[in-house]
Structures are given as structure tokens and as C-alpha cells.
Amino acid sequence: MAFHSMTAALVLAAGLGLAGAAQAAATDVDIIGGTGDTIGRASLTPAPTGILIRIEISPGGLTPGWHGMHLHSVGDCSDVGTFKKSKGHINFDDNAHGLLNDEGPDNADLPNIHADETGAANAEVFTHLVKMDGERGLLDADGSALVIHANEDDHLSQPIGGAGARLACGVIGG
Numbered sequence: 001m002a003f004h005s006m007t008a009a010l011v012l013a014a015g016l017g018l019a020g021a022a023q024a025a026a027t028d029v030d031i032i033g034g035t036g037d038t039i040g041r042a043s044l045t046p047a048p049t050g051i052l053i054r055i056e057i058s059p060g061g062l063t064p065g066w067h068g069m070h071l072h073s074v075g076d077c078s079d080v081g082t083f084k085k086s087k088g089h090i091n092f093d094d095n096a097h098g099l100l101n102d103e104g105p106d107n108a109d110l111p112n113i114h115a116d117e118t119g120a121a122n123a124e125v126f127t128h129l130v131k132m133d134g135e136r137g138l139l140d141a142d143g144s145a146l147v148i149h150a151n152e153d154d155h156l157s158q159p160i161g162g163a164g165a166r167l168a169c170g171v172i173g174g
Contacts, residue, residue, distance in 0.1 A: 027132065027139070029146060029170035033061060036080040040121075042146050042170050044138070050128035051138070053146070055113060055121065061168070062115035068153030068163030071108040071130060075143020077169035086145035086169055089160070092136055100155040105129065107136065112152045143173030 026045040033039040039061030045052045055069075072086035079085045089097065089108030096103035099111070107129040115121040131137050138144040148168040153161035 027172060029172055031055075031057065031061075031146065031148070031168050031170040032077055032080065033168050034081045039168055044132065044172065046132040047126070050126060051130060051132060052124065052126050053110070054124045055146075057113075057115065057119070057121040057148075057168075059118040059120040062113075062119045062121055062148065063150070063167075064115050064117050064119060066112045066114050066152030067121075067167065068149035068151060068161055069110045069113050069125075070147050070149070070153075070160065070163070071110065071127075071138065071172075072145040072147050072169075073108075073142075075145050075171040075173050077145055077171050083145070083147060083166040083169040086147055086166075090130060090138075090144060097159055098153075098155040098157070098161055105155075109153075109155070113148065139173040143171060145172060146170040 024046040026043045029042040030038045031040040031042055040057035043054045071090045073090050074087040076085035077083050089106050091106040095106045097106050098104040099109050111125050113121050113123045133139050147166050149163035150167050151162055151164040153163045155161050
């Protein structure tokens with residue numbers, strides 16, 4: 001329940017105008033796991049002050065528990081199993097990593113996602129740190145990627161909050 005409360009607080013704090021967002025077209029992204037199979041989908045909907053991201057991971061898609069989730073700078077998940085071609089975090093302002101960091105967050109930082117005992121996960125998060133198009137846009141020439149990590153992000157440690165290996169990846173444009 002704490003995660004849902006945090007999500008609601010993020011949406012409310014951002015002043016998300018749902019009437020305007022309802023008119024915006026979502027970008028749907030397949031999320032692939034370490035074997036190359038599609039394990040879920042993400043839907044990214046532009047909002048007046050950022051992006052609303054809905055994530056749906058199928059049973060068996062992740063290991064049960066908390067997982068860090070970040071936006072990476074290149075829309076390339078072709079190196080299945082490592083997903084290193086997605087490069088590092090989006091970081092337009094050269095900030096430190098972490099939603100709880102006094103010198104952060106970087107533009108890639110998102111709340112953790114929780115997979116239940118079946119490995120399924122559903123979440124909706126909002127970020128005001130990027131946009132879909134234009135300045136600070138995810139849909140630039142080489143796109144971006146949504147990456148889910150093996151461990152939860154502590155939102156403080158550098159460079160990625162102790163989130164560990166990249167388990168899943170979804171190409172956003174590119």
C-alpha cells in the first residue's frame with residue numbers, strides 16, 4: 001500500500017492535469033526479459049508537466065520483490081541479457097543519482113517497482129524530470145529505454161542506488 005500512496009502523492013504533487021493528459025497519445029513499449037521474451041508492457045503518456053508511466057509485467061516476468069527502474073539514454077535493448085547498449089541514465093542536468101539525494105535526482109530516476117510472489121508487477125508512476133518530445137524528450141534521435149534492475153534502488157547510492165544488474169528493457173523510440 002505504501003507504493004500506491006507514494007504514486008498518488010507523486011501524481012498529486014506534480015499537479016497533473018488529467019483532462020489534458022487524456023487527450024495525449026500514449027507510446028506503448030514492449031518490455032523484454034533476460035531471455036529475449038516479452039515479459040510485459042509500459043505505456044508512456046505525455047502530461048503537461050512530464051510523463052505518466054503505466055507498467056504491467058506478466059507473471060514470471062521478474063523475480064519477486066522490489067526492483068529499481070530507470071530511464072536510460074539510448075533506445076537499444078538488442079544485447080539481450082545485459083542491456084548495456086541502452087547506455088547510462090538520462091541526466092540532462094548532471095545531477096547525482098537518487099530521488100532522496102540532496103544533489104539529485106538525475107532525470108532517469110523513478111520509484112521502485114514491486115513484483116508479487118508470481119513475478120507479476122503493475123504500477124503507475126509519474127515523472128516531471130523528462131518529457132516525451134522536445135527539450136528533455138525521450139523521443140530524441142536515438143530514443144531512450146526503460147530498464148528494470150535486479151535489486152531495489154536505495155535512491156541515494158552512486159551511481160544507480162545499488163540496483164544491480166539489468167533484468168528487463170523496453171525501447172522508447174530510437
